[in-house]
Amino acid sequence: MRLWLFLRFWSLLWHIGLPVVLAYLWKRGRKDPLYARHIGERFGRYPAGLPGSVWIHAVSLGELRSAVPLIRGLLDRGETVVTTHFTPAGRREAERVFAEEIAAGRLMPVWVPVETSWAYKRFFKTFRPRLGLVMEIEIWPRMIFAARAAGVPLYMCNAQYPTDSMVRDARFGIRPALMRGFSGAFVKSELQARRFASVGVRNIAVTGELRFDQPIPAAQLAAAAAVRPTLGPRRVIAFASVTEPEEALFLAAARELLSRRTPPIIVFIPRAPERFGAVAQAMTEKGVLFARRSQRLDGRLAPLSQAPMDVLLGDSLGEMYFYLALADRVVVGGGFQPKGSHNIIEPLALRKPVLVGPHVQTIEYPAVEAIAAGVCQQTSADRLVQHVLTWPDPSPETIAAFMAAHSGATARTLAAIAPLLRP
Structure with a gap:
């Protein structure tokens, strides 16, 4: 009834x-x-x-x-x-x-x-x-x-x-x-x-989990391999799938990282396309030296410019593997607000160490297993920058073994x- x-x-x-x-x-x-x-x-x-x-x-x-x-x-x-x-x-x-x-x-x-x-x-x-x-x-x-x-x-x-x-x-x-x-x-x-x-x-x-079997677009990996040398010797940190409630947190983290003696390059990828313009405006207001992917690269992901930049704003859809392939480590968004984290399998598939926020209930599997295996680090808003800088990288072989075990x-x-x- x-x-x-x-x-x-x-x-x-x-x-x-x-x-x-x-x-x-x-x-x-x-x-x-x-x-x-x-x-x-x-x-x-x-x-x-x-x-x-x-x-x-x-x-x-x-x-x-x-x-x-x-x-x-x-x-x-x-x-x-x-x-x-x-x-x-x-x-x-x-x-x-x-x-x-x-x-x-x-x-x-x-x-x-x-x-x-x-x-x-x-x-x-x-x-x-x-x-x-x-x-x-x-x-x-x-x-x-x-x-x-x-x-x-x-x-x-x-x-x-x-x-x-x-x-x-x-x-x-x-x-x-x-x-x-x-x-x-x-x-x-x-x-x-x-x-x-x-x-x-x-x-x-x-x-x-079907995402462990997702095909990886070879063209995006090849494009990233060609673009990465143009970024110089600096480390590259990707902030991927950043949700609107997290934008201020990730922008503050980016500015703190960029204030270090040897700053990395940040790849900042908003989750929703309607936020591309707002994030660009926020970076402009905060004085961040950034370039939009739509202006920095052509349709085939070839560089149009090699002007200095601290942040690459990922204002495109369907190119996540390109952005992730540029990175040395990846922070996946979503988990720094109660609705929960987004997918961590894509960066792991590229053998990239991953950091997530405290709310991982949406990806409970495989986040719990990935954290236990040492290929994913759970962190909090106040320790995000610290863990980005100091968490020891798991080896590519360790990440590969984790992926193989769950495919x-x-x-x-x-x-x-x-x-x-x-x-």
Whole structure:
């Protein structure tokens, strides 16, 4: 009865709030026009479909990137794929990475429908997916129960159940009931399997973390190798995926590092593209000698200038591996505010030592294991500069061994999916 009442309230809330959703998309569309395009898809109206596809819901950029190896594996096995997204960053990445497959009619990226039963009914009527995979732990009630009504098996994929979520759910208890609506879960670790099982989720398989299998773009590594000598002998510290609440902290840390007798070069990469201009303005006001990537380098990442600079502002999308490859060590943002840290696997894949903030519940796996292995250092705002300067570098061999021990999630996930795709 409690779940039934919640679903009725949830549906009422979404129907009443649809004008607010449209206003939100219009407002965001003023900064990023893609938000305001293909609006019909938000309501389940699609110009075409790919019936019989595997459906992968990757809400934004990080989720899509984690899904790339899995999607490649499905395509290699002859499957067609439809990906759903909420943000332009996720959709653009799908369009960029899978441009050939989209042109060949083997993959279609679209907007995820709004949380109403009728919008999802149209989605399932158009695409008739054989299987649905929700990346990470996106819990959308109407998505879950509309999939059940349509007879589509829906699984959590690359899933984890963070500690803070479990604490909240123990108080309110509605999310475990929703998670039991999934057909099952492909989870990151044995610990995560036990957590999902403890709230009644069935059909759990431990498949690992898909991000360990992400392809590394060779062109970006080659470009970084060419650019790095132009930066001189100074060490390079990357501040990656800096969120808006952390910008002041990281700017202060950058200025303190630059005041040292042998200052490093800082690569400063804001998390959200709409923050590029604001961060540039803040650096200008604080007298930081910086250059924007869009002005310092051309479209192929070749230098346009070799003028002196202390900070390279990463004002581009899809070039994270280039920025990380320039660095000697990397501080990953997100974890210095309560929402939690962003992905540490990309720098580790390049054998770069990583520092994170105190809030790592969003990347509990593999952050706990990486910290224990000595390839990641957890720090705090007041000790950030100290640890950047003094934490001993783990050897590349140590980082390589850690990566090897945790790879292979794509093959395990494909093996778990295979029985579900049989006719």
